[in-house]
Amino acid sequence: MTTEITTTHRSLTGLRTALHRLAQRSGVSAEERYRLTLSASRVAADELTAGRPVLLEADPPHQSGAEAGAAALTVRLVLPEAPAQPSAEGLEGLPLPAQRKPGPAVVWQLPAPADGTGTEEPGALELLEAELAEALARADALAEDHQRLTHELSETNSGVLALYIQLEERDEQLRQAHGRMLRQLEDALRPPPVRVAGLEMAVHYEPAEKDAPTGGDLYDWFVLPDGTVHITVVDALGHGLTSTRSALNVTHAVRTLALEGHALESIVARTDEVLATFDHELMATVQLVRIDPGSGELVLANGSHPPAMLVREDGATSLLEARGRGVGFPLPGSEALLRDRLDSGDLLVLYTDGLTESRRDPREGEVRLARAAQRVRHRPIEGIPAAIAEEVRSVVLHSDDTVALTVRRIAPEPGQERG
Structure with missing residues (x-):
């Protein structure tokens, strides 16, 4: 398999810009572009902060073969000077799941979109706006989930509090009944004074x-x-x-x-x-x-x-x-x-x-x-x-x-x- 695109990057800004344009040209949706860019940035952050370069390799979606047909875009992030190879544990929790390949490479494979690849070459600002809109939509969804969970937790807490109050009332009723029973027992055991x-x-x-x-x-x-x-x-x-x-x-x-x-x-x-x-x-x-x-x-x-x-x-x-x-x-x-x-x-x-x-x-x-x-x-x-x-x-x-x-x-x- 021949790698058709290879670029070297020494900053997060350059890496992100290249990923934005590469994913857009391959017809990757704004949500997937956002997740890919965020995931690659997390993997490369330590290397770029330390001044070591990273390589971005891509197999465009137009190449033939079974492997190519399985994905619209295959992206490899190579860390040639990293002290240690990326571990599977280090890749857990990424917004877009990745695969660890032999050597210092991390691979993402993105599916082909249903409506084909994009035809226009948008500017960097448009790409960022689209991905920002997708990120905001995702944040709104998370906020709604959080609000829903908070409401459910509040209802659960209210139910627990109501149950606790019921148990307290029941416990007080039992104490009163216990006290009445004991007082009756005391009266039976201790006769009143003789008149x-x-x-x-x-x-x-x-x-x-x-x-x-x-x-x-x-x-x-x-x-x-x-x-x-x-x-x-x-x-x-x-x-x-x-x-x-x-x-x-x-x-x-x-x-x-x-x-x-x-x-x-x-x-x-x-x-x-x-x-x-x-x-x-x-x-x-x-x-x-x-x-x-x-x-x-x-x-x-x-x-x-x-x-x-x-x-x-x-x-x-x-x-x-x-x-x-x-x-x-x-x-x-x-x-x-x-x-x-x-x-x-x-x-x-x-x-x-x-x-x-x-x-x-x-x-x-x-x-x-x-x-x-x-x-x-x-x-x-x-x-x-x-x-x-x-x-x-x-x-x-x-x-x-x-x-x-x-x-x-x-x-x-x-x-x-x-x-």
Whole structure:
């Protein structure tokens, strides 16, 4: 195959001008001329910038043969002094794809136009204007594509945002439903105060974790057939539903034994015997209290539980420490009962260790508890347990479930019967 055109170029301007005219005379469309010129300029730029010449070779479209018939114009760009031959990787991404031939040559083959070759010889300005128009048309098309993609992305983002909002709303609905379910569970686990003439009662419960408002700290209170009020406070080992189940087992067993008439001093030991057969890992501290609303007589039995605090109407405080070991402990049971008396205005505070051990020093917690109970003892009973807990737990270093339960003896109103 004979090369009919060969020119040497030392500047990009000269190379581009030669390509413009060569492609126009061969009938190459303005778009293809633009792509060819841009591609060749990229390949030759480094050589020309370095001062090394490049050769432009072309096989016109009029030559015969199978190879010639396959293309309107074959263009070779030769880099004779290039330090390295053009690589296939270096030719990727060109506006007009090229072929790498053996030696320092890059080849483009352009197809013949449908309407034949051009007949007029336009000036350089006309060639540039035609190619510029083609470039602008291409830029407009790219701009339209970009605008379309931007619109689609905006719609996608709007859809994602709407989905995110829906998920947030759904999540909030689930949280509210979860909260209602847990509050219902709490109400089922924590009975309301007993209403009996001569006594006021209130309770405050605070979970260790806000998102898991059940734990092993439970209480129970009810009236025995003889009119005595029975109170149980339980702290089962652990947190969450497992400890809740253990604490429920204890409170149910204690209620059953108490209503069956078992002596108060025997109930902790009997509870351990009943539960040991099916809950081998159960460990729980227990405090049992009996109060006669008429006389104010107070009896306590204990099983490893923190002592109750008695706050007299004049502000004097004392700890009611009854000895004993809890359910699941070695040698469980109450060693002896502790007896005292509630006079009018006296306040009894029962609690779990989460109240006084928030600073890991039970003695400090007991001092803070006494001071808090003294300050709030004359408030309405409904707010006393929460006020005590807020003051005692102002600094929490060790988070734990907490129960604070208060009972105050009052003079019964005229005509009020013992319940």
